[in-house]
Amino acid sequence: MTETTKPKFTCRDVRVHYGDFEALHGIDIDIPDHGVTAFIGPSGCGKSTFLRTFNRMNDTIDGCRVSGQILMDGEDIYDKNLDPVLLRAQVGMVFQKPNPFPKSIYDNVAYGPRIHGLTSSKAELDVLVEKSLRRAGLWDEVKDRLKLSGTGLSGGQQQRLVIARAIAVNPEVILMDEPASALDPIATAKLEALIEELKERYCIIIVTHSMAQAARVSDKTAFFYMGDLIEFDNTDKIFTNPGNDRTQDYITGRTG
Amino acid sequence: MTEKAFTSEAALKRLKKRRGKEWRFRLWGRAAIGFALAALAWLLISIVGTGYTAFQQNFMTLEFELSESVLAPDGTRDPEKLRGANYRRIVQTTMYELFPEVTDRKAKQELFGLTSASGATNKLRQMVYKNPDLIGKTVSVTVPASDQIDQLLKGYIKRDTDESRRKVSDQQIAWADTLKERGIIKKKFNRILFMNPDSRDPELAGIASAVIGSVMILVVAFVLAFPIGVGAAIYLDEFAPKNKFTDFIEININNLAAVPSIVFGLLGLAVFLNFMGMPRSIPLVGGMVLALRVFPTITIATRSALQGVSPSIVDGALSLGASHTQAVFQQKLPLAAPGILTGSIIGMAQALGETAPLLMIGMVAFVTEVPNSITEPATALPVQIFLWSDSAERAWAERTSAAIIVLLVVLITMNGFAIWLRNRLEQRR
Ligand SMILES: Nc1ncnc2c1ncn2[C@@H]1O[C@H](COP(=O)(O)OP(=O)(O)O)[C@@H](O)[C@H]1O
Ligand SMILES: [Mg+2]
Numbered sequence: 001m002t003e004t005t006k007p008k009f010t011c012r013d014v015r016v017h018y019g020d021f022e023a024l025h026g027i028d029i030d031i032p033d034h035g036v037t038a039f040i041g042p043s044g045c046g047k048s049t050f051l052r053t054f055n056r057m058n059d060t061i062d063g064c065r066v067s068g069q070i071l072m073d074g075e076d077i078y079d080k081n082l083d084p085v086l087l088r089a090q091v092g093m094v095f096q097k098p099n100p101f102p103k104s105i106y107d108n109v110a111y112g113p114r115i116h117g118l119t120s121s122k123a124e125l126d127v128l129v130e131k132s133l134r135r136a137g138l139w140d141e142v143k144d145r146l147k148l149s150g151t152g153l154s155g156g157q158q159q160r161l162v163i164a165r166a167i168a169v170n171p172e173v174i175l176m177d178e179p180a181s182a183l184d185p186i187a188t189a190k191l192e193a194l195i196e197e198l199k200e201r202y203c204i205i206i207v208t209h210s211m212a213q214a215a216r217v218s219d220k221t222a223f224f225y226m227g228d229l230i231e232f233d234n235t236d237k238i239f240t241n242p243g244n245d246r247t248q249d250y251i252t253g254r255t256g
Numbered sequence: 257m258t259e260k261a262f263t264s265e266a267a268l269k270r271l272k273k274r275r276g277k278e279w280r281f282r283l284w285g286r287a288a289i290g291f292a293l294a295a296l297a298w299l300l301i302s303i304v305g306t307g308y309t310a311f312q313q314n315f316m317t318l319e320f321e322l323s324e325s326v327l328a329p330d331g332t333r334d335p336e337k338l339r340g341a342n343y344r345r346i347v348q349t350t351m352y353e354l355f356p357e358v359t360d361r362k363a364k365q366e367l368f369g370l371t372s373a374s375g376a377t378n379k380l381r382q383m384v385y386k387n388p389d390l391i392g393k394t395v396s397v398t399v400p401a402s403d404q405i406d407q408l409l410k411g412y413i414k415r416d417t418d419e420s421r422r423k424v425s426d427q428q429i430a431w432a433d434t435l436k437e438r439g440i441i442k443k444k445f446n447r448i449l450f451m452n453p454d455s456r457d458p459e460l461a462g463i464a465s466a467v468i469g470s471v472m473i474l475v476v477a478f479v480l481a482f483p484i485g486v487g488a489a490i491y492l493d494e495f496a497p498k499n500k501f502t503d504f505i506e507i508n509i510n511n512l513a514a515v516p517s518i519v520f521g522l523l524g525l526a527v528f529l530n531f532m533g534m535p536r537s538i539p540l541v542g543g544m545v546l547a548l549r550v551f552p553t554i555t556i557a558t559r560s561a562l563q564g565v566s567p568s569i570v571d572g573a574l575s576l577g578a579s580h581t582q583a584v585f586q587q588k589l590p591l592a593a594p595g596i597l598t599g600s601i602i603g604m605a606q607a608l609g610e611t612a613p614l615l616m617i618g619m620v621a622f623v624t625e626v627p628n629s630i631t632e633p634a635t636a637l638p639v640q641i642f643l644w645s646d647s648a649e650r651a652w653a654e655r656t657s658a659a660i661i662v663l664l665v666v667l668i669t670m671n672g673f674a675i676w677l678r679n680r681l682e683q684r685r
Contacts, residue, residue, distance in 0.1 A: 057571070111576060115577065166576065
């Protein structure tokens with residue numbers, strides 16, 4: 001990751017309000033393309049809130065307002081003329097709790113391509129579904145039971161199914177909000193290996209409460225504290241030689 | 257400490273108290289359930305007890321000589337003219353021939369009274385109308401016995417009461433017994449109850465027009481109430497802005513579900529009949545009134561079904577770039593469907609049992625024909641029950657209970673279907 005790479009997202013003075021409550025107090029950050037950026041910080045500090053500004057999922061929350069500027073590849077994603085629906089096709093999201101649709105595995109993956117009209121034939125859709133499941137590392141486990149319900153899979157498989165579902169619409173960015181918090185250690189390891197693979201192709205932003213996980217999977221780490229971005233740097237630097245005392249306290253477990 | 261905390265005397269005492277409380281509560285619960293079951297059993301026993309005999313009826317199989325001299329003295333075979341012929345004479349002749357020794361006028365009348373006069377004449381009239389060639393021939397036809405004889409043979413008319421205090425004379429009793437011995441009177445399944453419309457004669461009365469009327473009313477009510485109820489719920493839950501006005505609407509829909517149904521009847525009377533000038537007693541109006549009655553139920557059921565769907569599903573769809581409408585209709589609604597359908601079926605079952613609003617819009621009419629369309633006068637099953645229950649004769653009491661049994665069976669079937677559907681749809685998830 002060289003410093004000259006153009007950032008994927010450029011955020012300036014991003015503030016988010018829930019009603020009268022200001023959850024984020026003006027965040028400035030440049031998220032690099034290709035690679036994993038981790039958001040860490042004590043619970044309630046605004047990590048999820050900030051993550052949701054990148055695909056405008058905050059728009060769906062009553063009383064939530066976002067101000068400031070967020071550019072994606074130089075384009076303002078809060079432009080009045082931009083349809084958030086199109087933005088979300090480019091910025092996929094994986095949630096804390098696996099949320100596959102209670103439909104077949106195939107239909108889960110095919111849902112996005114169908115609503116966006118990405119394929120013109122059943123055969124093409126089949127290919128896309130297989131490709132997405134392969135990329136999510138799930139194909140071998142489910143290829144014989146594509147017709148079975150997605151909710152019948154294990155937690156880790158469900159989470160990878162949700163990733164396959166997001167990949168199928170061909171996004172550039174994948175947002176993950178504590179994707180491993182409901183998984184056992186083995187499923188978590190698989191998920192982390194997958195993230196390692198996906199970062200070649202996608203810009204990944206991951207919220208995690210596990211310091212170790214951030215250290216393992218991310219290239220850059222941002223530390224948030226009570227609605228402020230305290231420190232943002234290369235992950236090695238943050239975990240070995242943080243520039244801020246609060247970061248130091250948090251990663252060593254003195255706050256949290 | 258020598259004593260462990262959970263074996264100390266105080267702890268044991270507390271435990272005993274707690275167990276006592278639990279035991280008393282269980283007793284209460286059992287008593288309550290026992291009471292409910294007893295009430296249900298009492299209801300079923302009393303209704304089935306009086307009603308089950310109505311599913312069978314005493315019929316007479318008789319040889320009728322369709323003599324030309326009586327029916328067509330002028331030799332006509334024109335079906336229209338034959339309608340007005342004197343079939344009563346034919347029936348009388350046949351009845352008199354059963355006991356040729358009877359000559360007295362009054363006794364003859366009593367003899368004739370063993371059979372259902374209009375039942376027999378109508379049946380012969382229909383047969384001849386359909387096939388005038390029958391004239392001159394002798395046909396064997398099964399006709400209902402009169403309701404008094406039916407009740408007598410079912411044992412509802414006590415033979416040991418004084419003759420003056422029962423409607424069947426000693427002579428008639430003797431005849432009926434003889435005819436039964438001779439195999440002319442037989443008890444059979446009462447098709448009339450299901451195939452015939454209402455009638456003045458209990459032995460000819462059936463629930464057909466009421467059942468068809470009820471079906472039509474339900475179809476109209478469903479076609480109106482389902483889209484309105486579900487649509488209102490989806491809009492209120494998913495699309496309406498949350499403000500004072502929508503709160504107000506919400507409260508009113510909930511209130512509407514609690515409004516006594518007779519009020520809807522009055523509303524229907526004022527709006528559909530008096531203001532819009534629609535005819536009384538037709539299923540269309542009945543259905544419209546009951547649609548008003550049921551749509552709040554459907555709306556409430558739909559809303560709770562929608563609220564039961566995990567929001568993470570909608571988030572998942574939205575995060576893939578689905579529009580709000582797509583997320584709701586493609587992901588949320590299918591998941592809410594079991595709840596919506598169950599609520600709707602239960603709403604429909606409610607509508608099926610409604611009587612008061614139908615009375616208000618004149619569905620108490622005495623309807624002797626099975627309606628062919630929703631704009632023809634009809635009655636409804638619960639109204640039919642109400643009408644019959646008003647008649648004092650024993651034969652009506654029996655039929656009232658039988659109609660109640662039919663209504664209950666339909667209601668239980670509908671509710672059972674709702675439960676089955678819910679389980680089935682939920683299993684598929
Ligand atoms: N939907 C919401 N409505 C109101 N306040 C919210 C909502 N979501 C989050 N918040 C508040 O915003 C702050 C940041 O929350 P969040 O972004 O979920 O934190 P994190 O993900 O870091 O735990 C918290 O104080 C939380 O209470
Ligand atoms: Mg969070």
